[in-house]
Amino acid sequence: MSQVSNSDASAKFAIELQGVCKSFRRTQVLSNLTMRVERGKTFAFLGRNGAGKTTSIRMLLGLLNRDQGEVRVLGLDPTAEPLKVRARVGYLAEDQQMYGWMRVEEIVRFVAPFYATWDHDLALKYLREFELPLATKIKHLSKGQNVRLGLVLALAHRPELVILDDPALGLDPVMRKQFNRDLVTHLQGEGRTVFYSSHLLYEVEPVADEVAILDGGRLVRQADTETLRRDVKQFVLDRSALAALRDDMSVLELQRAGDDAAVTVQNASAVRALLDREGIGYRMNDLNLDEIFAAYVAGKVDDDAGARAAVDELAPQR
Amino acid sequence: MSGVWRSLLWKEWREQRFKLLAITLFTATIVAWPWLFDSNGTLYEAFVVIGFFCILSLGLFVGASLAASERSQRTVGFLQSLTHSTRRTAIAKLVMAALTVASPGVVLFVAVKVWESLGYIPANHGISAAAFAAIAWAAFSFAIWVAAIAVNLDDEVRAGAVGFLAVALFWGVFAVAVDQWLPASEELIQAMAASGPGGPLLISIEICEAPQREFALLPPRPIGRLVVLAAISTLAMALLYVWHFGRVAPAQRKSVESTAKSVVPAWLAPPMRKAWNAILWKQCCESLPLSMLGAGAILCVSVFIAVASRGDQGGILRDGLLAMSIPVWILIGGLVTIVSGIGLWLDDLRPELHMFWRSRPIATGQWFVLKFATSAIITLATLALPSLVIYGLLTAFGERPVWNLYGGDDWRMPVLLALISQFGFFCVAAAFMAATRRPMVSALLTIFTAAGFGFCLLPPFSLEATGSAVVIAAISAIATAAGWLCIRNDWAIGR
Amino acid sequence: MFLRIEKGSAAPISRQIAHQIASLCAAGKLKPGERLPSVRELARDLGVNQNTILRVYERLSGDGLLEMRQGQGTFVADGARANASPGQRTRLLDELRQIARQAQSLGLSSEQIHELLSVALGELDEQAAHDLAGNLS
Numbered sequence: 001m002s003q004v005s006n007s008d009a010s011a012k013f014a015i016e017l018q019g020v021c022k023s024f025r026r027t028q029v030l031s032n033l034t035m036r037v038e039r040g041k042t043f044a045f046l047g048r049n050g051a052g053k054t055t056s057i058r059m060l061l062g063l064l065n066r067d068q069g070e071v072r073v074l075g076l077d078p079t080a081e082p083l084k085v086r087a088r089v090g091y092l093a094e095d096q097q098m099y100g101w102m103r104v105e106e107i108v109r110f111v112a113p114f115y116a117t118w119d120h121d122l123a124l125k126y127l128r129e130f131e132l133p134l135a136t137k138i139k140h141l142s143k144g145q146n147v148r149l150g151l152v153l154a155l156a157h158r159p160e161l162v163i164l165d166d167p168a169l170g171l172d173p174v175m176r177k178q179f180n181r182d183l184v185t186h187l188q189g190e191g192r193t194v195f196y197s198s199h200l201l202y203e204v205e206p207v208a209d210e211v212a213i214l215d216g217g218r219l220v221r222q223a224d225t226e227t228l229r230r231d232v233k234q235f236v237l238d239r240s241a242l243a244a245l246r247d248d249m250s251v252l253e254l255q256r257a258g259d260d261a262a263v264t265v266q267n268a269s270a271v272r273a274l275l276d277r278e279g280i281g282y283r284m285n286d287l288n289l290d291e292i293f294a295a296y297v298a299g300k301v302d303d304d305a306g307a308r309a310a311v312d313e314l315a316p317q318r
Numbered sequence: 319m320s321g322v323w324r325s326l327l328w329k330e331w332r333e334q335r336f337k338l339l340a341i342t343l344f345t346a347t348i349v350a351w352p353w354l355f356d357s358n359g360t361l362y363e364a365f366v367v368i369g370f371f372c373i374l375s376l377g378l379f380v381g382a383s384l385a386a387s388e389r390s391q392r393t394v395g396f397l398q399s400l401t402h403s404t405r406r407t408a409i410a411k412l413v414m415a416a417l418t419v420a421s422p423g424v425v426l427f428v429a430v431k432v433w434e435s436l437g438y439i440p441a442n443h444g445i446s447a448a449a450f451a452a453i454a455w456a457a458f459s460f461a462i463w464v465a466a467i468a469v470n471l472d473d474e475v476r477a478g479a480v481g482f483l484a485v486a487l488f489w490g491v492f493a494v495a496v497d498q499w500l501p502a503s504e505e506l507i508q509a510m511a512a513s514g515p516g517g518p519l520l521i522s523i524e525i526c527e528a529p530q531r532e533f534a535l536l537p538p539r540p541i542g543r544l545v546v547l548a549a550i551s552t553l554a555m556a557l558l559y560v561w562h563f564g565r566v567a568p569a570q571r572k573s574v575e576s577t578a579k580s581v582v583p584a585w586l587a588p589p590m591r592k593a594w595n596a597i598l599w600k601q602c603c604e605s606l607p608l609s610m611l612g613a614g615a616i617l618c619v620s621v622f623i624a625v626a627s628r629g630d631q632g633g634i635l636r637d638g639l640l641a642m643s644i645p646v647w648i649l650i651g652g653l654v655t656i657v658s659g660i661g662l663w664l665d666d667l668r669p670e671l672h673m674f675w676r677s678r679p680i681a682t683g684q685w686f687v688l689k690f691a692t693s694a695i696i697t698l699a700t701l702a703l704p705s706l707v708i709y710g711l712l713t714a715f716g717e718r719p720v721w722n723l724y725g726g727d728d729w730r731m732p733v734l735l736a737l738i739s740q741f742g743f744f745c746v747a748a749a750f751m752a753a754t755r756r757p758m759v760s761a762l763l764t765i766f767t768a769a770g771f772g773f774c775l776l777p778p779f780s781l782e783a784t785g786s787a788v789v790i791a792a793i794s795a796i797a798t799a800a801g802w803l804c805i806r807n808d809w810a811i812g813r
Numbered sequence: 814m815f816l817r818i819e820k821g822s823a824a825p826i827s828r829q830i831a832h833q834i835a836s837l838c839a840a841g842k843l844k845p846g847e848r849l850p851s852v853r854e855l856a857r858d859l860g861v862n863q864n865t866i867l868r869v870y871e872r873l874s875g876d877g878l879l880e881m882r883q884g885q886g887t888f889v890a891d892g893a894r895a896n897a898s899p900g901q902r903t904r905l906l907d908e909l910r911q912i913a914r915q916a917q918s919l920g921l922s923s924e925q926i927h928e929l930l931s932v933a934l935g936e937l938d939e940q941a942a943h944d945l946a947g948n949l950s
Binding site for chain 1: 344585586587588589590591592593595599600603604667670671673674676677678679680681689808
């Protein structure tokens with residue numbers, strides 16, 4: 001790849017992962033993860049607990065080294081230049097704790113000198129909007145206040161890229177709604193790239209431009225939410241009809257009840273066209289994001305082993 | 319034994335077994351060392367010195383662990399949620415702690431018996447089984463006092479500091495009491511000592527001295543009373559510990575604070591100007607309280623002892639005060655520097671806080687150097703302060719030249735050695751903390767290292783003052799380098 | 814303008830918002846020339862991505878329901894009510910088709926389905942009459 005196209009890519013993408021692998025002892029946590037996040041987009045990183053989200057995020061900040069592959073954050077390699085990356089990225093860790101003995105005001109003043117671009121007035125503005133008590137010790141803050149303080153510390157240096165590791169974890173529904181609002185006004189409103197992980201899909205959907213679903217250290221799908229909804233649908237049809245069409249369907253999940261089979265596919269328009277052409281009766285169900293997510297990460301067992309077995313089992317009936 | 323007890327003891331065993339194993343192995347090494355070098359002449363002294371150091375520090379650290387380990391691991395909430403009472407957990411902890419503190423005594427005892435049978439030591443020269451039991455009990459008594467006083471504190475370092483201060487205060491008061499009543503009421507003094515922290519040591523001394531008294535045709539002292547008193551005090555402290563253990567409402571304080579109406583901030587002080595400024599400030603906030611506590615303890619204990627012995631000295635502000643304050647400084651200072659070395663990384667290596675500073679654009683080298691230097695300087699300087707103040711007072715208002723006692727330059731070397739060994743404690747404790755990330759394990763390893771070094775003072779090495787200083791400096795340098803590698807590369811054992 | 818987002822629904826957020834604005838236009842609750850909240854305001858109020866709101870506004874402008882004036886904001890277009898009707902009609906037809914399919918699967922004949930619809934309409938008329946009487950008394 002030439003130098004020019006490289007810089008083009010880094011101008012367009014805030015995050016690039018290419019074939020990244022990572023193992024802890026014998027456990028493979030990430031396998032061949034490839035992903036790109038466009039600048040200015042809000043990108044939700046979804047996966048079950050232990051899917052490798054936090055590992056990937058720590059890698060983006062140079063907190064962990066990769067075994068293989070390429071990582072670029074804002075055009076920089078986080079392993080080679082961790083401090084440069086961290087200076088330009090705002091990061092809120094999963095369940096982040098801060099020095100409990102410091103007062104809110106003290107930690108803001110403490111963190112400030114590490115960032116060249118720190119905007120103290122902006123910090124004060126956020127502190128006001130988040131209604132954070134300045135003189136209170138951090139160990140006495142509530143959980144929601146803690147997350148908001150972490151957000152102030154992640155945003156006050158006007159980072160180009162904001163990485164949030166499951167920020168909604170431990171927030172109650174009211175606080176989550178407020179958090180989404182904060183995200184929309186303070187981050188999207190100012191054109192920042194936001195990369196955040198979550199497992200609360202219905203909270204993610206209204207906010208995210210794009211989602212990536214990670215499962216077992218692999219990226220199973222990256223798309224914007226509307227495309228995902230358009231592509232992933234559930235078809236209810238006759239079991240015998242399914243067997244014939246199985247190869248043309250990209251099946252995520254398969255359930256059987258009596259003569260009917262409910263099959264969730266990720267190429268809905270093609271399957272629909274096919275069914276119409278073949279004149280097979282079916283019912284098509286829209287799925288919500290939770291169901292789509294579940295089909296990708298939990299329905300998988302059915303796809304690889306179960307679904308094939310199920311189809312094989314159906315075969316003699318043809 | 320019911321299932322609950324079995325599972326509680328199993329948990330404690332799993333948590334403590336490596337500690338227990340390490341202590342036993344360490345003691346066994348000590349025992350084997352003189353044997354390897356065939357220098358049994360100094361064996362007895364070595365036992366006394368190392369034994370005493372181990373009892374005190376082992377008691378302190380085991381006590382701190384008893385008091386605060388569940389709090390610092392944030393597992394109190396879980397223990398409270400179990401269907402059985404937290405008191406049962408406390409009892410299981412006490413059983414395991416008793417095993418831990420008793421293990422060195424058991425190993426020593428076995429070794430002595432073996433040697434007696436092999437003829438290395440003349441029979442009956444060694445110490446009786448009862449004396450060994452009393453020594454182990456003394457260590458347990460230290461632990462249980464610290465645990466009872468510091469129960470439910472936030473972390474082990476705090477618990478250790480508070481517990482130690484309380485114990486030091488007790489003996490300070492005791493010293494005054496001795497001064498007041500000693501000639502009149504020896505019985506009362508003995509009773510007080512026996513029921514204090516580490517009181518069973520007195521029983522052990524009495525047992526050891528019994529043959530000598532017999533030899534001198536003195537009437538044997540009754541020790542039954544002392545045993546009863548010591549037992550009562552241990553039991554009372556154990557009950558106090560068991561009663562209070564886990565009785566905390568973690569959420570209570572939090573909710574009170576957060577329901578308080580938050581004040582909308584109007585003004586924010588300007589940020590700290592430079593990164594080194596910020597790190598310096600943070601380290602001062604972290605190191606100063608502990609050092610001040612240590613210095614306060616040194617001053618209190620020295621003054622207590624000076625007050626106690628003012629009759630012999632002919633006044634308080636005498637060189638006796640300085641003479642007292644230096645050993646007190648060496649002993650308490652040694653322990654405080656260990657705690658301070660552990661405290662250097664205790665917070666920053668907690669998993670959730672670790673990521674906080676790591677993920678910021680903070681140069682690890684700067685972080686390490688500034689923290690290390692600031693904490694070392696603050697700790698050593700603050701701890702030396704009481705002796706310096708006393709020295710200054712003496713030179714200004716004292717009636718005799720202060721070096722009378724030590725004669726010319728002789729006092730410089732011990733002070734220098736004490737300083738450098740405190741620095742050594744600090745470096746080694748910080749390095750072990752960086753490598754293991756477990757405060758109690760680091761404390762024990764540091765004590766082992768120190769005791770191991772202690773043997774270098776004995777034959778066949780017989781290090782002199784200069785040699786010791788060089789060796790300690792070398793150990794400190796190696797430890798610091800190792801600590802730096804662990805911090806820079808984010809290494810930790812067993813992670 | 815009250816909009817309600819149902820999270821976790823099978824209908825995408827953008828479609829939910831578009832439908833609700835369209836029905837408000839069709840019902841005449843949003844009058845031509847009325848100014849809508851800015852993309853930023855609506856995004857904040859609903860806690861929804863600004864791009865989503867922008868897409869909805871653009872799509873509705875394309876359908877002739879809204880009018881996005883450069884630098885002034887978004888307004889309800891002149892023919893909004895009329896323009897909204899065909900879309901609403903299609904949607905209604907979709908929903909009726911769904912209901913009809915359900916009815917068929919229950920084994921109802923087309924006369925029976927018509928009959929049910931008449932019953933429902935009759936009930937609505939009755940309700941309206943009742944309300945009117947209540948208002949008069």
